[in-house]
Amino acid sequence: MNTNVRAMNIVRLKSWASRLFSNRLALAVVILFGFGYVFLWLTGSTNSIQLADNLIAMYLVTWGLYGMTSRVSRQEVRSRFVTVTVTLLLCLAALEIPAVLRLVNYQDLFSTPGSPNWWNIPQYVEDPELVWIHTPHYQKKGKYVRGNVAEALCATMVNDVREYDVRYDQHGFRNQTDLTSADIAVVGDSFVESPQTPYDSLMTNVLGNLQHASVANLGISGYGPQQELIVLKRFALPLRPKTIVWVFYEGNDLNDVQRYEDSLHLTAESRPPQSVLSQIWTRSFLNNLLSTFVRLRDGCQSSSAVGDYYALVKDAQGRETRQYFISDLFSTPAKHMEAMSITRTSLSTAHQLSRQHGFRLVVVFAPTEYRVYSDVPSVIEFSDKTKDWRPSNLPSRLRSMVADIDPKIDFIDLTPVFRDEVSRYGQPFLSDDTHWSDAGHALVARTIHDALINGSPAYVVQNVPDQQDDVVVLDQNDSALMVRDADGTIRYWNKGAQELYGFTSSEALGKSSHSLLKTQFPKPLPAIEREMMEKKFWYGELVHRRRDGSKVFVRSRWDLQQNPKDKTITVLEVNSKNNS
Known part of the structure; x- marks a missing residue:
């Protein structure tokens, strides 16, 4: 019995070998595809096209081997190959x-990352001026499973998954309806x-709810x-707004100056348009x-460098958490001075437009996480890579730039209010992302709302290291301004x-401001000074007396300034008459 089985197997093997070697061309094709497929697999499939090449090669090799080893006739093999292939192609x-x-x-459905060019990401289209913009009514x-910080660390940092439902207007901005007018427009x-x-x-x-006004969101990532x-x-201008708020983000706005210039060279005017077949393949x-499959195979690519830049922060329950500083790694561009110059030109042009069209221009400085956490008591310690960091003087330089354009331009630095929020164990930033949390958005809205209602200081402090150390105040200010x-x-x-007060400069200099103006405070002066020391500013209403003895009610803003070298404190006080 065993002898007969062994004999039959030998006969089958000889028959298979005879059929195989009788068709040398088929054998050569099998060997060629085999080596080719092994080569492709060993070198790796870095993208979908290479993976498709591998799969097609594997599919053809499999059918070739099936045709040479199967007992069915070759005509039947061809029939099956055609049937299966046509069926797969029809399904595809x-x-x-x-x-x-x-x-x-x-x-979009597979959430496939786009190419480095913004206009190749699904929800964007190319624009000749802006380079990219959202698809209208997208x-x-x-x-959101992970924010950009968690993605860089390949970690899940929050338990709750954030759901989103984003809608864009006819121009590609995040407004629920197509706006034809707006009281306030916010760009950023x-x-x-x-x-x-x-x-x-x-x-x-x-902000719209606080102001009881229509606000247009004109921000694009x-x-x-x-x-x-x-x-x-x-x-913004076609909406005829009364106020335009320009948000400047410290983390990458200066870098974006150069990136925009580089992107212009890649737009349709200077590169071949994407072919129809290429566009279809992308979609x-x-x-996808x-x-x-390639993304799942490769997994998340963690950036070990990012994980070294953090601070240990104590939360309201006394637990230690890590606050990472990703944005600060890239906040200073290579061509810093050129970027600042272009920023100044842009703001100056915006100011000229504000005078022509009659809108109020407000510039808002949005700080990075490190600037906020660098001076708050809730920080336990900084990592080795960040303990020697020092915040730059960018807020002062930007404020100086704005006031040099026109001291009447409102300038808001969000750093003090963010630090105050963090000092009270608030979280203005998302725990796994560099952007603002819901609480941060509300804080920014309230700060801008207060500035629009009460006004913001219009002075400049040039406490820039390696430049003049004296406080320079622009005298072209309609408000009453003193440095004390x-x-x-x-x-x-x-x-x-x-x-406002009737006292000349010679009569006021060297005097105590509170004694000279017989200031009446809304609460004890020590309490106000403690608040100013904590927040770096104080705002409220005061009652002063003029030189002729008459009372004047003022809105007063005090900003604390500290010389970076000798640590001496100066207070810049701006008072405007309260006509309400």
């Missing part, structure tokens, strides 16, 4: 036709657009000063399915103060 065509007709974008729902980057934030929690929506100026001209089911020491001794007295 059924999935691909909607993509060809632009009814479905599988890149909508998307989904869940991803901090204004904030696609990870529910619409009801957006700073622009909260990745935009820098040049693009934001274009947005102001093309989209196709097969491309295979891209997903911590004990109240007046060191500077501008024309606005002389006109």
Whole structure:
């Protein structure tokens, strides 16, 4: 029995070998495809096209081996090959036709990352001036599993998954309806657009509720000063706003200056347009399915360098958490001075437009996490890589730039209010992302609201290291402005103060401001000074007496300034008459 079985197996093996070697061409094809497939697999499939090549090669090799080893006739093998192949192609065509007709974008459904060019990301289209902008009336729902910090660390840092439902207007901005007018327009980057934030929690929506006014959100992720100026001209001005708020983000706005210049060289005017087949492939089911396989195979690529830059922070329950400083790693561009110059030109042009069209211009400085956490008591310690960091003087330089353009431009530095929030164990930033939390959006909205109602200081402090150390105050200020020491001794007295109070500069200098003006405070002076020391500023209403003895009610803003070298304290006090 065993002898017969062994004999039959030998006969079958000889028969198979005879058939195999009788067709040398088939053998050569099998060997060629085999070596080719092994080579492709060993070298790795870095993208969907390479993976598709591997799969097609494997499919053909499998059918070739089946044809040479199967007992069925070759005609039957060919028939089966054609049937299976046509069936697969028809199924694939059924999935691909909607993509060809632009009814479905599988890149969006699979959440496939776009190429480094913004206009190749599904929800963006190319724009000749702005380079990229959202597709009009774009909508998307989904869940944010990880923010940009957690993604860089390949870690899940929050237990709750944030859901989002973003909708864009006819111009590609994050407004629920197509606006034809707005009382306030806010321009900026991803901090204004904030696609990870529910619409009801957006700073622009909260600001609109506080102001009882319509607010247009004109923020686009990745935009820098040049693009934001274009947005102001093309989209803000037609809305005829009374106020335009320009949010400048410390983390990357200066870098975005150069990135915009580089991107202009890649736009349609200087590169071949993407072919129709290439566009279809980008949207196709097969491309995005295979891209997903590649991402799953490679897994998350953690950036070990990012994990070294953090601070240990104590929360309200006394637990230690890590606050990472990703944005600060890239906040200083290589061509810093050139970027500052372009930013100044953009802001200066915006100011000229404000005078021509009669809107109020407000510039808001949005700090990075490190600037906020660098001086708060809730920080336990900084990591080895960040313990020697020092915040730059960018807020002072930007404030100086704005006031040099026109001291009447409102300037808001969010650093003090963010530090105050963190000192009370608040979280203005998302725990796994560099952007503002819902609480941060509300805080920004309230700060801007207060400035619009009460006004913001219009002075400049140039406490820039390696430059002049003296405090320089612009005298072209309509408000009463004084510079005084911590004990109240007046060191500077501008024309606005002389006109409001009647005291000349020679009469005021060297005197105690509180004694000279017989100040009446809303609460004890020590309490006000403690608040100013904690927040670095104080705002409230005071009652002063003029030289002729008459009372004047003023809105007063005190800003604490400290010389970086000798640590001496100076207070800049701006008073404006309260006519209400």
